[in-house]
Amino acid sequence: MYIGHNDHGERVNLMGRSKQDISKLTNQRWWCQSCGMPLSIKNGLVKQSHFAHRKDSACQNFSEGETEEHLEGKRILAQWCDKFQLQYQLEAYLPELNQRPDLLLAGEIAIEFQCSPLSLPRFIERTENYQRHGYRVVWVLGKHFFVGKRLTAFQRSCLAYQQQIGFYLWELDVDKERLACLLHMEEVLGNERPFYSRKVWEKGSISLLSVFKFPQHSKLFIRREYDQQAILLSYFDKIERGLVRRDRQILSIQDLLYQQGHHLRGLDTCFFLPITQPLFGKEAVLMWRLLVWETLKKSPKTTFSDLFQDFYLSFKQSQSSYFVMPMVPLERNLRLFLGDYLAVLSHYDYLVYQEGYFCLRQLPQVFMSGQERSREVRHRLANSNHISAIPRQNMLS
Ligand SMILES: [Zn+2]
Incomplete structure (x- = not known):
């Protein structure tokens, strides 16, 4: 994660700081905003610099070992917001839900970039918890979950629906720095492979808010025979x-x-x-x-x-x-x-x-x-x- 709290309760973001700058922070004490347990700074050469829990942590919101892809994805989304001066919060801890979306956009869209497996009951619980509290949740799939030859149960559960674009899913490719919406998704009798169209946005091409409002405002016409x-x-x-x-x-x-x-x-x-x-x-x-x-x-x-x-x-x-x-x-x-x-x-x-x-x-x-x-x-x-x-x-x- 990028956000840690110091002894004075200040929120410190490691994203965008130089390795040298961050090395000066490593001798301080850091705390998790979600579970209150101590954190350490990982400032190695390979991954983006980030905070991490101790190995035996039982933190609910940061328990999945964080991959480079996940860190990269959050960086891409945050920079995309910065370019359009959007109001957002990185790793926004929401105490009333005890949840922490990767990015909270415009105070209402909770973006979860999913790179590692998550149990279905936990996924459903998290989603419903957002909805109950009035947030719109957007699950964005990492490369491990990109749609392939057939839809998995997890991909199906990530589907959303709008009359304009039918059933759809989001994918973020961190290597190419682009978001894709797989839309008008359907399956056909006797075929496992799903049919869908793809709309792609390069990082920073238009406002991220417009991207995530695309399902409601799409003007696309697609006809399949x-x-x-x-x-x-x-x-x-x-x-x-x-x-x-x-x-x-x-x-x-x-x-x-x-x-x-x-x-x-x-x-x-x-x-x-x-x-x-x-x-x-x-x-x-x-x-x-x-x-x-x-x-x-x-x-x-x-x-x-x-x-x-x-x-x-x-x-x-x-x-x-x-x-x-x-x-x-x-x-x-x-x-x-x-x-x-x-x-x-x-x-x-x-x-x-x-x-x-x-x-x-x-x-x-x-x-x-x-x-x-x-x-x-x-x-x-x-x-x-x-x-x-x-x-x-x-x-x-
Ligand atoms: Zn924690």
Whole structure:
């Protein structure tokens, strides 16, 4: 950490001081602003000079051994603020929360630059604690957590959502000194690799406050087109192979379906659409769509809000598992899921939307075989690409 307190209770910042200057401070006593325990100054040649706890410290807020990347990241963010004369506090200790964001921007945005692993319960607790006290928290991921071939549970829990840019994440590359927002993030049926667009800011290019307000004020239009026929057919092949080879993942879905009198091979195409999958979902998305159908059968003419209430209740009762996103409430996620699903059902004439009501027009088909379903997909979904765009057009949710 850069901030320590001396015997007179003064806050001293090591950032930006010369090694020689700092060496004059090493014979004084220093204290942690958070836990009150003694600190020592590390003034070596390799890392940025910083304060550190003794080895056996149990300090809650500075317990993760601080890496060079973490120190560098804080330096980059602080210099970026300095350039635009923004009001900020480095390692601002917030006693009412007993938390210490790496940077508190404009008194309200708590920035946490996460470079080392953090347990999920601790992450959720910290995030909710900020929110309860009226702070907006921004988790910025270090290189260890940059998005790769698939989204980890931790990356999913760091996702935030805005209608303008969809689901998004922040990454700070300290070597290149730039921040990136990975936005309009989505996953597609049968694919592990997430799809996203990237907006990058070089250090000092615009005010850091504007960067972190980008999700609310973005003017970007992004339109993605997926060949949904190809994606569905290849997923149906995967199901077929999985059933034959007794693949564990496919069989566990099949087991769940079987308990409710369904078979993966016989399910109507509408259970696999839209091909973009909710990011908080695990394998259970099919089951959630079945839940929607049960609700629809009970009330064949219904408003969005009534349908949502019923669906939300049965979702809770089903004890489905899902990824917790402390920055996106479950209800928000479920509304997005339901809105997208109803849009699909209306598009393919299962429902019709009239004067504020969804009216049931046809029930899903039951196919006798996988081949029969694939024939139907070739016929019905020929040349129909799935279009996914931001800002979101679907106003239902
Ligand atoms: Zn401490």
